[in-house]
Amino acid sequence: MPAPIRLRELIRTIRTARTQAEEREMIQKECAAIRSSFGEEDNTYRCRNVAKLLYMHMLGYPAHFGQLECLKLIASQKFTDKRIGYLGAMLLLDERQDVHLLMTNCIKNDLNHSTQYVQGLALCTLGCMGSSEMCRDLAGEVEKLLKTSNSYLRKKAALCAVHVIRKVPELMEMFLPATKNLLSEKNHGVLHTSVVLLTEMCERSPDMLSHFRKLVPQLVRILKNLIMSGYSPEHDVSGISDPFLQVRILRLLRILGKGDDDSSEAMNDILAQVATNTETSKNVGNAILYETVLTIMDIKSESGLRVLAVNILGRFLLNNDKNIRYVALTSLLKTVQADHNAVQRHRSTIVDCLKDLDVSIKRRAMELSFALVNGNNIRGMMKELLYFLDSCDPEFKADCASGIFLAAEKYAPSKRWHIDTIMRVLTTAGSYVRDDSVPNLIQLITNSVEMHAYTVQRLYKALLDDISQQPLVQVASWCIGEYGDLLVSGQCEEEEPIQVSEDEVLDVLEGLLVSNLSAPVTRGYSLTAIMKLSTRFSSVNRIKKVVSIYGSSIDVELQQRAVEYNALFKKYDHMRPALLERMPIMEKSATNGPAEIVQTNGETDAPILDTKHPPNIPQPISQANDLLDLLGGNDVVPVIQTTAPTKPASAGGELLDLLGDLSLTGGPAPTPAPSVPMSQPPFLLDGLTSQPLFNDIGAGIPPMTAYNKNGLKIEFTFERSNPNPNIAVITIHATNTTEVDMTEFVFQAAVPKTFQLQLLSPSSNVVPALNQGSVTQVIRVLNPQKQQLRMRIKLTYTHKGSPVQDLAEVNNFPPQSWQ
């Protein structure tokens, strides 16, 4: 059998291969030769074969059949064999294979070998890839070597111990005695690895941390010597003495000084010294300064030192070296919470970094910019951030847009600015905006009541330009649906109102429905918007036509909506205006939807029209009907109500907003439902045309006392709902003449089947004693058949510690309330 070819020869041969296939062929041939050579148990050439195998493994070819051979090499007495064997073990074996455990005995022997280089090989292998089992078995040997006077072995043992501790943390205790005089070593290798070991122990155990705090003075001394001592050729790097050791010591000081006043005090001086004296022309000096800054920030340093640190970072920001700038931005991000003002001083430099070419720097600068935005600099910062949004890579746009929204929400100087900013984001990065921003924006727009006309106008103009960005289109169609009447009437105060006709608006919305660019969700938005306009525009017939066309749409969601809206036109036209009214101001909370309540019909065959809300807003939860259980009877219609009280401002307040929006704008009156009976009491008509406020209308109907028992008195006052005279609006006023408050007060009501009842949130659930205040709640009763109004009420509250419950019938409604 000729000798196996030599390693370098093989490498040379393989490199001549011109194709992947050729290379594979060579490798396969050689692997076969190596395999048969292994089979012959040849001791001379084993290490040559394993070395070749390792080369082929690096090229990506399988080499598992060499694992056992590595073990044989390790067991050999020849140093060359051991060297290649251990290298093979580190490359081919890992703790997932049981084979590696066979190494344990060999390593144990080699740890006690007479030659330090063999011991070194064993320590290195154990410290690199030793499994937990191996570490457990050999920890004792490592600990022994940690105490040796041979610095070559001691430094390796220290790092090996670090690995053992990482794998088997319980063994940490056993290394404690050996650490006693590690720091008194002169040898830098031992010092460096000892500091690493101490750092590992302190990070893992608070007890160790307190134990080692006493080393702070010694560490400070070592650091001082490094800085003050003259040129030492052995450890010098660009004029700095052993920067690796300096950095490690600074890191250990950071851990020891954190949260501890005394230690922090002891290291103040040396930190200041390092911070001011370190040469900054080369990377190595900056590496030390960087570590120093991190340490100053983490410990309880005095303010002068902290300012020094932030200033160092500020200088870093101006450095030509982009690595330094990157590191500065990262550190500033960590300290911006703690030292906000100091970081603010460098704001303009940070904002400049937004224009850097490097992606990582841009990202850091963006995060930091958002952290620095406050009420004072919002206008300037937003200009820069919007410019950044325009020009940045797509990977940034989503985060940047979200950040801008958040900042705008927190610090917007005016509503108009806020809406303008949002518009700008939607038009520049509209397709990258997060999904949840659509409902958030809608909520924001709804709540900026005075800006509705301006907002809808701007959104409409944006739609004319571009309908491809879905979030923008969704928000725009929602707004047009809500405020289309303002758009058409040319109401805008903030800017020149545009002239647009109802047909033009409907053209745009219908265009969204048919466009290929529109997502299904967007189509849903625009169909709903078109439907809402049926109560705001006069071209109802056109809308009816559109809605009926989509009744046979392939998209199930659209189809369902269209069918339900069709039903609204046909069977439930009397309900349409009420259902499609303006949205009230929404409560801002993550979990609840709008404060409005959905009413359900007692009859089950009518579809539940919940699609008038934008899909992202969750429906308010409907309550169980215990009233139905209690009162029984088929003539009672269940009532849905919420138990959460609204702001005490005004219980009828929501209603006011709804009506106020409709009547105060002076826009075209919503088309009355065709089925409204023409006969109306004359005083109501007067109320409609002359005074928009419903209070005047309601003045015609006298209030009544519905309930008066045990000190609790409930009065009903009446208003007529404009525009639908079939809806009576009753406000209950609950007062308490006793000396004790009535708490957990809940009012419930039920009406006969031909009526429909809607109960809005009460102003509070405490009826104060001695008539000091009242609880108000609004009830809206729809009475299309003009029947006599009857009501059953149930009251529950807690009085003087005990719960009280009562039922009553209210039959004494004045005729004007239901005729």
Place this chain on the structure above:
Amino acid sequence: MQFMLLFSRQGKLRLQKWYVPLCDKEKKKITRELVQTVLARKPKMCSFLEWRDLKIVYKRYASLYFCCAIEDQDNELITLEIIHRYVELLDKYFGSVCELDIIFNFEKAYFILDEFLLGGEAQETSKKNVLKAIEQADLLQESQPEDWGGLANDEIL
């Protein structure tokens, strides 16, 4: 440090040192991804990038990329110095080192690395001491031809 990779501008791996236990498949996947990411970087970009939950520090020396993966609390700038120190050691050992030296003498490159780093941390901060140790170990390899069936020291591999 979790691992160090050396690769050429064509993406060929020249050295891989792993300080965390991973299976072969995982190592190959990480290597492939990282090589692709680093090679895609433009020359003007900084030497650091975030990858998964690690920080990657890389530097190019002639035709070789030296790439280290460090943890969150490690100092990026000093890692650059570590890479530089390793290159200096190779340079001193091979005498003006180039990629070919590392290709044909990969086992020696590993030996030098193992005298400089252990378990991902520097074990010796003196250049002189590392080189001395390698020198001594190399001398130890010199043995009688009888032990090697008549082969001289430089004929063994």
